[in-house]
Amino acid sequence: SQQGEEDPQALSIQEGENATMNCSYKTSINNLQWYRQNSGRGLVHLILIRSNEREKHSGRLRVTLDTSKKSSSLLITASRAADTASYFCATDARGAQKLVFGQGTRLTINP
């Protein structure tokens, strides 16, 4: 079964607005990662946050992790049309040696 569950499943916003996507998971993790997938392409790694970290930034991306609630959020600030893509969270569960992906959030940025 899927480890990560993302919401919303789809999000449509205007260019320049901020986009927030959430991810919940079930088991203890080593780290949680976010990936982006453009239509018809492979996944690209965005950011990794370890289980002992609470927040991480990379450019216009901000990721938070709450291990007590088993949840994470990805914030994209000042969105651009080029941010249109699907975004997936993936968890590295302890002892699993693999990433388990959620169903993804389809983000559409309207110009």
Add this chain to the structure above:
Amino acid sequence: NAGVMQNPRHLVRRRGQEARLRCSPMKGHSHVYWYRQLPEEGLKFMVYLQKENIIDESGMPKERFSAEFPKEGPSILRIQQVVRGDSAAYFCASRGQGASTGELFFGEGSRLTVL
């Protein structure tokens, strides 16, 4: 430094035929993962291999599917006697050494269509 290379990018097979998907990991990477993606869905783990060893095949159907990562050459995902339900995108990813699973580098995928 080439990324993860998958081929073919597109493959059409009739029911009952065999499909062979190839993946060359990034240079220096010895860990390979195969995932399957149906349209509008997330990636489902299939198998995790290191050179010459299958580490975790818990996501792979017991019948018709097999995977290998030989000492020399690419990793191969083989699907025998394909059925329409096998139609999907199959992604390969690789990573370098490390105890926990860090960043995975993905190929562009192989899209299998079964007629």
